[in-house]
Amino acid sequence: xxxxxxxxxxxxxxxxxxxxxxxxxxxxxxxxxxxxxxxxxxxxxxxxxxxxxxxxxxxxxxxxxxxxxxxxxxxxxxxxxxxxxxxxxxxxxxxxxxxxxxxxxxxxxxxxxxxxxxxxxxxxxxxxxxxxxxxxxxxxxxxxxxxxxxxxxxxxxxxxxxxxxxxxxxxxxxxxxxxxxxxxxxxxxxxxxxxxxxxxxxxxxxxxxxxxxxxxxxxxxxxxxxxxxxxxxxxxxxxxxxxxxxxxxxxxxxxxxxxxxxxxxxxxxxxxxxxxxxxxxxxxxxxxxxxxxxxxxxxxxxxxxxxxxxxxxxxxxxxxxxxxxxxxxxxxxxxxxxxxxxxxxxxxxxxxxxxxx
Amino acid sequence: xxxxxxxxxxxxxxxxxxxxxxxxxxxxxxxxxxxxxxxxxxxxxxxxxxxxxxxxxxxxxxxxxxxxxxxxxxxxxxxxxxxxxxxxxxxxxxxxxxxxxxxxxxxxxxxxxxxxxxxxxxxxxxxxxxxxxxxxxxxxxxxxxxxxxxxxxxxxxxxxxxxxxxxxxxxxxxxxxxxxxxxxxxxxxxxxxxxxxxxxxxxxxxxxxxxxxxxxxxxxxxxxxxxxxxxxxxxxxxxxxxxxxxxxxxxxxxxxxxxxxxxxxxxxxxxxxxxxxxxxxxxxxxxxxxxxxxxxxxxxxxxxxxxxxxxxxxxxxxxxxxxxxxxxxxxxxxxxxxxxxxxxxxxxxxxxxxxxx
Ligand SMILES: CC(C)[C@H](C(=O)O)[C@@H](O)C(=O)O
Ligand SMILES: CC(C)[C@H](C(=O)O)[C@@H](O)C(=O)O
Numbered sequence: 001x002x003x004x005x006x007x008x009x010x011x012x013x014x015x016x017x018x019x020x021x022x023x024x025x026x027x028x029x030x031x032x033x034x035x036x037x038x039x040x041x042x043x044x045x046x047x048x049x050x051x052x053x054x055x056x057x058x059x060x061x062x063x064x065x066x067x068x069x070x071x072x073x074x075x076x077x078x079x080x081x082x083x084x085x086x087x088x089x090x091x092x093x094x095x096x097x098x099x100x101x102x103x104x105x106x107x108x109x110x111x112x113x114x115x116x117x118x119x120x121x122x123x124x125x126x127x128x129x130x131x132x133x134x135x136x137x138x139x140x141x142x143x144x145x146x147x148x149x150x151x152x153x154x155x156x157x158x159x160x161x162x163x164x165x166x167x168x169x170x171x172x173x174x175x176x177x178x179x180x181x182x183x184x185x186x187x188x189x190x191x192x193x194x195x196x197x198x199x200x201x202x203x204x205x206x207x208x209x210x211x212x213x214x215x216x217x218x219x220x221x222x223x224x225x226x227x228x229x230x231x232x233x234x235x236x237x238x239x240x241x242x243x244x245x246x247x248x249x250x251x252x253x254x255x256x257x258x259x260x261x262x263x264x265x266x267x268x269x270x271x272x273x274x275x276x277x278x279x280x281x282x283x284x285x286x287x288x289x290x291x292x293x294x295x296x297x298x299x300x301x302x303x304x305x306x307x308x309x310x311x312x313x314x315x316x317x318x319x320x321x322x323x324x325x326x327x328x329x330x331x332x333x334x335x336x337x338x339x340x341x342x343x344x345x346x347x348x349x350x351x352x353x354x355x356x357x
Numbered sequence: 358x359x360x361x362x363x364x365x366x367x368x369x370x371x372x373x374x375x376x377x378x379x380x381x382x383x384x385x386x387x388x389x390x391x392x393x394x395x396x397x398x399x400x401x402x403x404x405x406x407x408x409x410x411x412x413x414x415x416x417x418x419x420x421x422x423x424x425x426x427x428x429x430x431x432x433x434x435x436x437x438x439x440x441x442x443x444x445x446x447x448x449x450x451x452x453x454x455x456x457x458x459x460x461x462x463x464x465x466x467x468x469x470x471x472x473x474x475x476x477x478x479x480x481x482x483x484x485x486x487x488x489x490x491x492x493x494x495x496x497x498x499x500x501x502x503x504x505x506x507x508x509x510x511x512x513x514x515x516x517x518x519x520x521x522x523x524x525x526x527x528x529x530x531x532x533x534x535x536x537x538x539x540x541x542x543x544x545x546x547x548x549x550x551x552x553x554x555x556x557x558x559x560x561x562x563x564x565x566x567x568x569x570x571x572x573x574x575x576x577x578x579x580x581x582x583x584x585x586x587x588x589x590x591x592x593x594x595x596x597x598x599x600x601x602x603x604x605x606x607x608x609x610x611x612x613x614x615x616x617x618x619x620x621x622x623x624x625x626x627x628x629x630x631x632x633x634x635x636x637x638x639x640x641x642x643x644x645x646x647x648x649x650x651x652x653x654x655x656x657x658x659x660x661x662x663x664x665x666x667x668x669x670x671x672x673x674x675x676x677x678x679x680x681x682x683x684x685x686x687x688x689x690x691x692x693x694x695x696x697x698x699x700x701x702x703x704x705x706x707x708x709x710x711x712x713x714x
Contacts, residue, residue, distance in 0.1 A: 154510075156507045194497070
């Protein structure tokens, strides 16, 4: 479409800073004839403290009207753990049925990794986003006593597993290596494990060109540090996906460059794009945050909306920038080469110039 | 005590080979006046195929009479996933109430790590062993249909969490750095998360000398590869512990050297010691398995039974052996220095000579 109507949620901490740069690059990359409209929403800690609200029905109605959502980060130490996570982030994923949580990991030339020997890393994790232990199912009895019992129920449905597994197969099919790995813990979580494994094997028959394998989640963490090149596309459950994508980000350049999309492939609701990192209150407001992860999330957003050429231009710009001015491992915009660290907006400026040029 | 009555479970695959070396080193390290009695049990794939049994009540009665159990590995591709895991390994942990799953990670001098810059790694994970998503609680309805629903219930009790948290605090208190980190996902798994966090904070008051912190499990995987030196003792839930200890093993020398204990500190049932690695059927019977993890598990076993000096002698022997003849990353007994790889029994022989010497 020749216009993009974007909901922008800067959120807390460094979210504000990195989203500004994401929008800067987005404006720079779009051709003249694509009209960009943005509307900013004030979700996060400030709104919660002011009103007690995290995400209301009216908010959801408003967000629903956009083509896509760009989020910075939500979370602040002043808010009890879980309130904004369950009340905003997860509520939105569930309300908009963001069942494909897409998290690419690519170690770009020149980027520092904690792994020795600069291995080849280029894979995508398709994390289920609306089931598993994330549903909020469970409870507590005898709270605060020595007899307290707390449960968490992982809910897995054939419907929910199949749609995300099929999405992952299609993504694997479209990549040169055509390889899909299921990550689960089917030797212990046998109920959910059998469902995932059976659905995976059934859908595999529809994709004869895709090579498949299975790895337990614990072993997957080993391969991610000893042989990450073995992965092409990974499909996994909500919680396992949460864990291994942080590890994947760490080994492929750090969370300073890790992008993600919370996607509803049906288009019934807008999809949301955000850096994998959090609000990092310790460095907020200092121009130290690396906006690259947000900029790469903008590329995912553009590809989702069909602007493939612009998405590729952003990715190329990031590659070139990283190759020339590699980031430090901390993802703060510093460089390991002894050059002065660039600020958040200097990195954004450089990327905006590159995509425009 | 001046005698050790040991149950030995070689199990499947390389289990046979590595347990033989563990026993070799155990015999060599014990003083003349400590009588070692061993009884071997044939659990695992062969027994399962022959009789359909994994672990009977009579087996449990027999095992109960020993002072401790040494296990090699259980598991074979010929047995459906979950049968031996749930039917033997987990059944034994639950039957003998092995609630402290102890997994030390120490990167010894000269040992290869996939991490750049040879970081300092010396921490212990105390993984809860009898609760969480491991209880087998859950089920499946409409199996095999498009309406299948499968659940897994994580069960957490104040009783179960408190005893393992207290054990971890005591271990932290006894170490020079006196630091304990709780790893959980309390921003999403809020029922279990609150229980763990509240119990942790309450028990912390009894250990004022111990420094505490909290990290989400996803972030913990990042620190394990970017800053493992920040950890001293970690306490965590059964599933999170399973995942992060494989990663911890990978970064601190590989699963070829990772030891573990499934401990019942009350002594009501014998504790079990085993390498973290599995049965590795691909290299079984070839003398390629590194027995070091099993030998280090024997050291944990000895310390558990009060033979501290002998435990230390084994650990020193392993350190010296690794410093002189480092293992390859794959844990197969090969060396990255170009020397010919030693076989499983050559490594065992070398360690036996060192501990006796
Ligand atoms: C903040 C939290 C709810 C979230 C998750 O667990 O999904 C985050 O860790 C992520 O990976 O996006
Ligand atoms: C084999 C399996 C049941 C076991 C576990 O998940 O606990 C293993 O991975 C381990 O860590 O000891």
